[in-house]
Amino acid sequence: MSNIDPILLLSAIIVVSTPILLAAIGELVVERAGVLNLGVEGMMITGAVCGFVVATATGSPWLGFAGAALGGALLSMVFGILTQLFLSNQVATGLALTLFGLGLSALLGQGYIGVKGPVVPDLYLPGLRDIPFLGPVMFRHDAMVYIALLIVALVWLFLNRTRAGRVLRAVGENHDAAHALGYKVVRLRLAAIAFGGACAGLGGAYLSLVRVPQWTEGMTAGAGWIALAIVVFASWRPGRLVLGAWLFGGATALQLALQASGGVQIPIEYLQMAPYLATILVLVILRAGRAPGSLGRPFHASS
Amino acid sequence: MTFKTVLLGATAAAAFATGAVAQDDKTKVGFIYVGPVGDLGWTYQHDQGRLAVEEEYGDKVETFYVESVPEGPDAERVLTQMALQGADLIFTTSFGFMEATMNVAQKFPDVKFEHATGYQRADNVSTYSARFYEGRAVQGLIAGEMTESNIIGYIGSYPIPEVIRGINAAYIQAKKVNPEVEFRVVWAYTWFDPAKEAEAAKALIDAGADVILQHTDSTAPQAAAQEAGDVITFGQASDMLDYAPKPRVSSIIDNWNQYYIDRVGAVIDGTWESKDTWDGIDAGMVEIGEITDAVPAEVKEAALALKDAIAAGEVHPFTGPLKKQDGSDWLAEGEVADDATLAGMNFYVEGLTGEIPQ
């Protein structure tokens, strides 16, 4: 244990958590609007491949991220149309989206396995990066880390301080009442789903452009499901979401750091289980607050 | 009444029938891969072997392959379908295909099988593997000489004998040139998962390693090393030249081409017989990728000398005096490890810290 450098560990946590954070904040908005989209994994991996393909083709990682957001949003629209216009079961449709997304991404990425993508540089923040302790932990990352946190802050502002955000929450709580009040339920939900898809796409692209960084089939390896868990853990509140992402990222990073530090006595398999068990524990102990009232129920304007 | 004996009776008729039907002049060679051809690692190299066979024999052969086949009943089904469609020789390129290979081989005695890294044989099943540990020894020498932090990171895949041999072989050489050296092993529990490998590499680098050795197949650790700066790595299974001259300073290349060409030739000639092959640097199955200029000249010379000595049989990477990690004696002075012990190796040599996961 004494071999582990806390600064490096905390710095690693921030980076490991970013893709999950991005996917989770998107899903949080979707669920606040009353829709349960289990297809996060499919949208993330589609974003990963789209981002990688665009970045490699254009040479610009930022265009890559834009492409990833677009790809994720487009795929999410399949889910949106099926659940909002065709009133299909949200759980099944979400799962189908994951399956489809995994296959689609593998197909799109066929020619890109093993290819080296453009490098995403770390930001150079003079002054900030030299603050003792906080500097190396927080201020030496690539821009996407900060963009993710910015998105979380903006979502918080949107949900709590803007009219549109309050309308979205109303739709999520009781879509029949919202409809009676004249709010466009379907339209708002489609917009939310698209936002969720875009964020998931960004999260996936972070993996393929920054974290790994290359494209492989199935590279998200369950990150989408973790994001779903974190939304519940956060009681659908953006602030707690960041905490959840850091917690899960922390468990993962710690497990690896323990192995790398040498002399660890705990069997590796149990270390690997740790992040998932921790998530369950946290889900139980900090029991989730009330879910949005209409979460998962199909809306059909019947008046 | 076991599963396979009943199935044997049921499909033997079909097998003989189709065996008769599929008799055209071309020799059909099938390949079953555990991963994608695009992994640029283990499976990619096997596919290179397949392409070499096609190039060598042209119209006399027809090759086909199925990639990313999970081990288990799916593999058995794919192998059976290959056999039903007239394959004369099938290469099964993963240890986990062992049961499937043996089961299908029993049902189709006229079809020949080559099972990579396995240990079960039959009249129509051969096994083959490469002495990767010879390449690891050379890597270990370079690593030991070049490390400045004296911490060498090792990304292990699964705690199986092949991987443990590699760790031991590298460590022995590294220790010889640098008594202070320490190995840190992270187990990724996968052969190929770039995200996990990148995480493992970063964790090792954060822990102070400035050399990363890997038994996993992707280039992710190289990318992580490149990002970190002063870390060197070695290509695994394929050359990984994209990352030369640094961080990739050398590599171990699996070269199955000649072996595959020979075996297909034997089937064409009718001289094929079941055997076990475990070749190393001398037969060209294990190649050392070009050592770049990031390596100091004396080190490069020493590495090449070691490689030549191993190839010539003058030096064996496991030569005594060596003790096991628990302190018990293993090899006496000058004694060389025998193949049987090496094949089932499940212990670390003395000096390695950490435990092998059980």
Add this chain to the structure above:
Amino acid sequence: MIRLERRPEPSRAWTLATPFVAVALTMVAGGLLFALLGKDPIEAIRTIFWDPLFGDFASYSRPQLLVKAGPLILIAIGLSLGFRAGIWNIGAEGQYILGAIFAAATGLAFYPAESWLIFPAMILAGALGGLLWAMIPALLRVRFGTNEVLVSLMLVYVAEALLASMALGLLRNPDGMGFPGSRNLAQYPSAANPELIAGTGMHWGVVLALVAVIVGQVVMTRHQLGFRVRLAGQSPRAAVFGGVNPSWLVVVCMGLSGALAGLAGMFEVAGPAGRLGIDFNVGYGFTAIIVAFLGRLNPIGILLAGLLMALTYIGGELAQLQMNLPLAAIQMFQGMLLFFLLAIDVLTNFSFRFGRRAVA
């Protein structure tokens, strides 16, 4: 303007027609996909759907359909019960693994003794393993209100790590030269799950799957449990008034689906897979969810859907072998099948109306 209007009662015609229409649409869309990839669409569709049933080597691939469909159907029947009641067991894959681990451990504990008691013991162990693993999300939901979707899902990853630990450690084959994986159970007569009738692919797991279909049909239509499940699915409040204890329902549904998934794992490890290796699980638990929905959560439907999914898997392998069609295309194909089904399903409960809505 096109609107959806709820039908007074679900259309019987559409309930029956939906799967066929969906399959037809998928074939068309899939054909387009294959054409885009440069493959002959007719040949591809024929290779996937026709060849395994009636092609040159169909005598081999037809039984394989049962081998592949057996575990899918078994797990899906269990899942469908819970899904109908709004209880989402997404972690069947983990319960499948635990069932296999418990069964393999039981069988290996007796090795090399021979006794007719061993196989039944393994069956019990397999069911128990899956049941216990499903009880975790069940009890957490009952006691703490924790979402069972996420808990059961997280437990899949835990189960996979446990599998690796067992395959490398406690259950590792001592005669296996240090390689991971247990002893081969299919070659250990007392523990083996062999093919019962030559050339049919039917092993005990397939038999149980067929029995489960029949039992499931009876339970859903004639038994109290089926009534309660359907009631809870339609209206949780009415169910409570109707005397259904929601906690009890959660435990029963999760437990049953867990036990069935565990059994599927047991038959798989003692039969087709043969041994417990690190990569033993291949996703049957997740595919079964799709099968459950494809089968409209109805036992007979699940039987047909399971066979259909198995067909796409085996046909897909053939297409890979014969046409170099990539595996990813098959995954997309399966996803599309489900999409089309879900989309067309709306016509069961709603009809399209054109023109303006009449003023009430």
